[in-house]
Amino acid sequence: MTYATVMVSLALDQPNDARLQVAGELAERFEAAVVGVAAAQFLPPLYFTDGAEAQSVIDHGRASVKRRLAGLEGQFRTATRNRGGHVEWRSAMDFPARFVLAQARCADIIVSGGQSPAFSDAFSLASPKDLVMQAGRPLLVVPDKIDWLDLRNVLVAWKDTPEARRALADALPMLRKARGVTVVEIPEGGEDRSAAMERLTDVTAWLARHGITATARVSEAGWNQSAADQLGIVAGDIEAGLIVAGAYGHSRFSELILGGFTEYLVTQSARCVLLSN
Numbered sequence: 665m666t667y668a669t670v671m672v673s674l675a676l677d678q679p680n681d682a683r684l685q686v687a688g689e690l691a692e693r694f695e696a697a698v699v700g701v702a703a704a705q706f707l708p709p710l711y712f713t714d715g716a717e718a719q720s721v722i723d724h725g726r727a728s729v730k731r732r733l734a735g736l737e738g739q740f741r742t743a744t745r746n747r748g749g750h751v752e753w754r755s756a757m758d759f760p761a762r763f764v765l766a767q768a769r770c771a772d773i774i775v776s777g778g779q780s781p782a783f784s785d786a787f788s789l790a791s792p793k794d795l796v797m798q799a800g801r802p803l804l805v806v807p808d809k810i811d812w813l814d815l816r817n818v819l820v821a822w823k824d825t826p827e828a829r830r831a832l833a834d835a836l837p838m839l840r841k842a843r844g845v846t847v848v849e850i851p852e853g854g855e856d857r858s859a860a861m862e863r864l865t866d867v868t869a870w871l872a873r874h875g876i877t878a879t880a881r882v883s884e885a886g887w888n889q890s891a892a893d894q895l896g897i898v899a900g901d902i903e904a905g906l907i908v909a910g911a912y913g914h915s916r917f918s919e920l921i922l923g924g925f926t927e928y929l930v931t932q933s934a935r936c937v938l939l940s941n
Contacts, residue, residue, distance in 0.1 A: 666772075671770070671801075673760075683806045693841065699751075704760060802830075802834035803939045805930055809933055810935075815841050818904060820867075827910025845876055861880060892929075896934075908938045
């Protein structure tokens, strides 16, 4: 398995340098095509108007969105100019998440920016929360402060679920390029640590059959620490540049709501995170 097509999702009014840098690195590492995608909708003003004045406001708003999308294309083409291989741009006047999700059919992996807990704009931003739950492709979340894809040490957050298994399989190309791989499980409640280690032994043996040497680790953090806190401690201990994890969520009132652990992974700003659902 490899990544033959890397898709990078760009956003209006957001920093895009980090995700462009990482997407370009992935394309080079795996000799992959890179596809840039972006979409936005004009958000009408809240005040009321009608007739010719209303149409003028709409026309000017749409023209502004088109100019800004063209600016994103220029940024994408500049960033990928020397990357080699096939480069393609796709954009539309559309809701960003809807457009990116439709284009995901052509990609092996999607690169997205992280998300501030306080900011979400469905008119200009394809939220990583929506992408990871609906794309059917692994999502690489790149915080804005990251300037390269550090695969020296990779941390796999293991939970014996279909989502974690898919994430591990989706991450195989990156894991093969890592210098060190650690698979950690965080026991829940009073769960037997020996049972957790038995599961991790199976996982590391599976990785070994794929040519990847991995270390198993059961978290020893205190009872008053959340799973996210415990994962952060382990990631710091091994100086992880990438975290691999399953994404967990559920539907409520037709909205996709992420669990607290996955919410932490898409909003933390220290490391790249590969997520699969």
